[in-house]
Amino acid sequence: MRILICDDDALIIEQLQKYIRNFFENISVKCPEMVCFSDGESLLADKGEKDILFLDIEMPGMNGIYVGKELKKKNDKIIIFIVTSYSEYLDDAMRFHVFRYLSKPLAKQRFFRNMKDAVDLYNTMTVKIPVETKQGVHTLPASSVIAVEAQGRKVTVHTTLCDFESIHNMQYWLELLPKNRFFQTHRSFIINLEHVTDFDRNLVHMSDNQSAYLTKRKYSAFKEAYLLYLESTR
Structure with missing residues (x-):
């Protein structure tokens, strides 16, 4: 993971660096690389990976709205x-799908809550999982898994690439898949919330024309989990 900060206020940069270090100390994880910029031009010129970015709007030269749009064009996962x-820039910022909007002065606990959501999202987008079949092992991004379906003893992993017949049972997949992004809608289905297109009280529809049963007793819990997922990606 590589974290970037772009702000023309040195005190804000210092505060963000401190909060980021504190966050990773609190979860007992080594702090990732942090790179700081004081203007949009130098940020856009940077050739390194860009995973999480803290971006000011009012800066000399290019403003943050323009810089954010350009970065999203190059990497929509940032x-x-x-x-x-x-706050008047909120509408413009949301149009290019920023993750969160943090107001100055920064509130530490709110920062920590939002940082946790960002790290969870990053982990989900980047974590890779092994899909073991009788023919071998295929390593895939968790985000490419649309659903896991059980038909009797046969367990099929539906992905954006193709379907794989897993040698493992549903309990294995329940334990393996990230719980903040996957939900068991029915004893025969575990679905990826990222791929949901719509749902009713009986069925969940997903990308690639996939669908899954939704038991009535799980409808409320699923709806809540899906809305929380959507909130975490905004």
Whole structure:
């Protein structure tokens, strides 16, 4: 993971660095690389990976709205926090799907909550899982899994690439898949919330024309989990 900060206020950069270090200390994880910029031009010129970005709006030269849009064009997976005192830019920022909007002065506990959501999202997008079949082992991003379906003893992993017949049972997949992004809608289905297109009280429809049964007793819990997922990606 590589975290970037772009702000023309040195005190804000220092505060963000401190909060980021504190966050990773609290979860007992080594702090990732942090790179800081004071203007949008130098950020756009950077050739390194861009995973999580804290971006100011009012800066000399290019403003943060323009810079954020350009970065999203190059990498739509980048997780962008807008950090500003100017709430009037909120609508513009949301149009290019920023992750969260943080107001100055920064509130530490709110920062920690949002940082946890960002790290969870990053882990889900980047974590890879082994799909073991009788023919061999295929390593795939968890995000490419649409659903896991059981038909009797046969367990099929539906992915954006193709379907795989797993040698493992549903309990194995329940324990393996990230719980903040996958939900068991029925004893025969575990689905990826990222791929949901719509649902009713009986069925969940997903990308690639996939669908899964939704038991009535799980409808409320599924609805809540899905809405929380959507909130975490905004």
